[in-house]
Amino acid sequence: MKNLNIAIIGAGTAGLAAASLLAAQGHHIHLYEKVSELEPVGAGLLLQPAGLAVFEHLGVLEHALTLGTMVSGLEGQLSGGDLLINSHYKQADPRFYGLGIHRATLCHVLESKAREYTNHIEWHMQHEIAELEQRDDSVSLIGTTQGYSFTHRCDLVLIANGARSQLRPQTWVKLNKPYPWGAKWIIVPECEVLNPQILHQFYHRSNIMMGVMPTGAVPNQPEQRLSSIFWSLPSNQLESFLQTPKQQQQWLHDVSKHWPKVAEWLEHLIPHADHQQAWLSANYRDVVLSKLGEGRIGLMGDAAHAMSPQLGQGANMALLDAWAISQAVMQISQSNQEFNHEALWQRYHELRLSSVRFYQFFSRLLTPFYQSNHAWTGPLRDLSFRAMYQLPFFRKEMAITISGLKTGAFGQMNYADIARRPIIQTNELLVDLKFD
Numbered sequence: 001m002k003n004l005n006i007a008i009i010g011a012g013t014a015g016l017a018a019a020s021l022l023a024a025q026g027h028h029i030h031l032y033e034k035v036s037e038l039e040p041v042g043a044g045l046l047l048q049p050a051g052l053a054v055f056e057h058l059g060v061l062e063h064a065l066t067l068g069t070m071v072s073g074l075e076g077q078l079s080g081g082d083l084l085i086n087s088h089y090k091q092a093d094p095r096f097y098g099l100g101i102h103r104a105t106l107c108h109v110l111e112s113k114a115r116e117y118t119n120h121i122e123w124h125m126q127h128e129i130a131e132l133e134q135r136d137d138s139v140s141l142i143g144t145t146q147g148y149s150f151t152h153r154c155d156l157v158l159i160a161n162g163a164r165s166q167l168r169p170q171t172w173v174k175l176n177k178p179y180p181w182g183a184k185w186i187i188v189p190e191c192e193v194l195n196p197q198i199l200h201q202f203y204h205r206s207n208i209m210m211g212v213m214p215t216g217a218v219p220n221q222p223e224q225r226l227s228s229i230f231w232s233l234p235s236n237q238l239e240s241f242l243q244t245p246k247q248q249q250q251w252l253h254d255v256s257k258h259w260p261k262v263a264e265w266l267e268h269l270i271p272h273a274d275h276q277q278a279w280l281s282a283n284y285r286d287v288v289l290s291k292l293g294e295g296r297i298g299l300m301g302d303a304a305h306a307m308s309p310q311l312g313q314g315a316n317m318a319l320l321d322a323w324a325i326s327q328a329v330m331q332i333s334q335s336n337q338e339f340n341h342e343a344l345w346q347r348y349h350e351l352r353l354s355s356v357r358f359y360q361f362f363s364r365l366l367t368p369f370y371q372s373n374h375a376w377t378g379p380l381r382d383l384s385f386r387a388m389y390q391l392p393f394f395r396k397e398m399a400i401t402i403s404g405l406k407t408g409a410f411g412q413m414n415y416a417d418i419a420r421r422p423i424i425q426t427n428e429l430l431v432d433l434k435f436d
């Protein structure tokens, strides 16, 4: 097996996971990250069974379970409390669950794993990559660190630098567009008035949506369980949200008209937070590429397929990309011939492309039913979801979709195939058969 020199750009979810998985195969990894320290800011997120299968494959699931909160499903209430969405992972498979996790915890778990590979991962913090230059025999990264420019040559580059990546080969970009709606979010002590093992969403028409998500704990305060609150808004209203006590009173009044119990909890909670600073903004974009890799360059995570977080798949897809790249590299580098890049991307596309296309399509189809000002989208959603949730087939398909395992309208990945640890060179079997 040939050991490769692989550069990964971005130490986020995809980059950290891929670094560990490729280092475990003996490849030499150069991890380039523009910030000096990993201090991820961001709301909690929900890891779906697909992402947890990658965690199991990486050997970090137990660590994540000590800090995250197990989630059994998603419940979406209409004004007045009627359940429109009642989707539980057990409808897909009785062993499935999700994990509500703080972004700092997700980063901590993945970084701790990567730090174990001291001989195989070189960390280049505070190194920002500006450009790539590809030749027949190598690819060069050109960037800056602390005001100095540098160039680094390697066999393969994986771009994992997030939704706003400027490094994507421009001829691959089919769509790269900001989404017109975003969200305000805040992290608070765990919500006591709602079931802490459910992701709760609240909808009124398609222009009001709120979420309360179990978020687990951060590593330095493992006893303090947390929740994330999301409030959806058009992007041009994000900056003016809750700027004055009067606006806050009006907002609480609006929430109490639809969900009085939650408004009461918020009323007690929000005055204790420095709300001017604590509510942060999230903007989304849609990115669609014609391919995920060619030559000596591949893409992973949001850089490859950013989307609105309506289906809660971004981090899961980033983890699945890292898993798929590592599987493809392992299979191709085990052959005795020269490393075949064409075969590498063919395998990566086989493992990822249909699933990526499915979630991109579904996310762009569904999001306007939750975040838009159209008069017809809310009532149509309420009518059709109510009818469809009567059908066991639809309930199961929705649960599989949310689990992140879909590869198309009728296909799905198998949790055990992803979770299974690879057998690298030796015959030592590292398989955890929990899900077999």
Ligand SMILES: Cc1cc2nc3c(=O)[nH]c(=O)nc-3n(C[C@H](O)[C@H](O)[C@H](O)COP(=O)(O)OP(=O)(O)OC[C@H]3O[C@@H](n4cnc5c(N)ncnc54)[C@H](O)[C@@H]3O)c2cc1C
Residues within 6 Å of the ligand: 009, 010, 011, 012, 013, 014, 015, 032, 033, 034, 035, 043, 044, 045, 046, 047, 048, 127, 128, 129, 130, 160, 161, 162, 163, 183, 185, 282, 283, 300, 301, 302, 303, 309, 312, 313, 314, 315, 316, 317, 318
């Ligand atoms: C409000 C909100 C809620 C979400 N909820 C969920 C959810 O419930 N479930 C879910 O699965 N996903 C969710 N997501 C999506 C998820 O957070 C992202 O899809 C995921 O974190 C993407 O990971 P990534 O590794 O691709 O990119 P990132 O985590 O963004 O990492 C990119 C890294 O690259 C670095 N970088 C950037 N440019 C350069 C450069 N030029 N050189 C070097 N380094 C660079 C950055 O500093 C960063 O560290 C949510 C997103 C938002 C905004």
